[in-house]
Amino acid sequence: MVATSVTNSIRRLRFDADEMTQKTLAEKVGVTRQTIVAIEKAKYAPSLELAFLIAQVFEKPLEEVFHFNRDTD
């Protein structure tokens, strides 16, 4: 069985960016605060477009913001 998940460093990056709030980040990328919360907790994997937008806000490459974990049992 193959399980996949996308984790991220958004919480740390927000902290590094003058403690940017979830609401501010949400407004910058055009989603609700609840969606940022779900992404941070890795409960929701964003679309590629949204992932790029979030990475752009932090001025980081995509792979520094999002991490793909592939676990094989």
Added chain:
Amino acid sequence: MSFQERTTIIGLIVSLCVIYFLTTTMYVPLRAEQGAELGGLSGQAYLLFKIILGAIIGSIVLTIVSVIVQAIVTGDEDPSTLVDERDRAIEVYGDRIGYGITGAFFMYGVAGLAFLGWDASWFLLVMAYGFSIGSLVGCVLRLVRHFRGY
């Protein structure tokens, strides 16, 4: 609470009201074999039409009221009505389950007509229940996903 979460709660309330009205104005008379008092199939369809119209108007009014209440409570003059990709994904999930339930009720209604000797009044009622229960379950599942994150 996001706009879509509030809209889902409104959908849930409206679905419950529709089920209540279906039960009190249609199911109870049909069950008591007083279907003639509804004016036959045509009268029953007219009643159903009024319930659907009431549900649509009720949804619109409640949505407007909820936006006004949020504006007053939060002090935000322009409360967000944003619907994003996660909201849409959750909506699709709820719709899919709702359609499945409606389809199951349709099959039950067809079976009733084919094998149980139902008349068209019962079929119409089962279809109305199918749509409203499908919508109700869809709203509940959407709400669960909203509160769990996804």
